[in-house]
Amino acid sequence: MTRAELLSVIQGVRFNRDRVVVSVPRTSHLLDADNPYDALSSREREVLALVGMALSNRQIGVRLRITEGTVKRHLRNIFRKLGATSRMDAANKAAAWSAPARPAIPTSPPPTTHPWRLSGRR
Known part of the structure; x- marks a missing residue:
């Protein structure tokens, strides 16, 4: 909750003691405390x-x-959703939360000839 939101709630209680109205951001349902990614x-x-x-x-x-400009808009949304303060912060948080599957390391040795060359010809 921001300072302005808190101040608004306090003023609402001060002027109308019978009822308190608390608002929630429209995107609050999107935020998952466990994984904002x-x-x-x-x-x-x-x-x-x-x-x-x-x-x-x-x-x-x-x-x-x-x-x-569209990239900047996407970045603002990303920062807001992840609670990030910079590009590096957003990338680090996403890496920690997403943990994408890494490609498997090939176990067989690489081919000895180029794929576009036929064996035995130069």
Whole structure:
């Protein structure tokens, strides 16, 4: 609860002692105390993954074919939903909460010839 919200509630009690009205943000149902990462949309997750690769807003926009302003809007939403204060903070929180499955490390050795070359020919 912000200072302004608290002040509003206190003033409401002061002027109307019979009733207290408490408001809840519209997005509060999206927040999961255990894992706020789940509240992110698929596009926000895409943006966050690219932030984790240290891409700039412009580079993210080019990759996702969206404007830089749209990238900034997605980042504001991500910061709000994750309670993050910076790009790095958001990426670190998402990494801690999402723990995506890592690709398996190949156990067989790499091929000895190039795939575009036929064996025995040069």
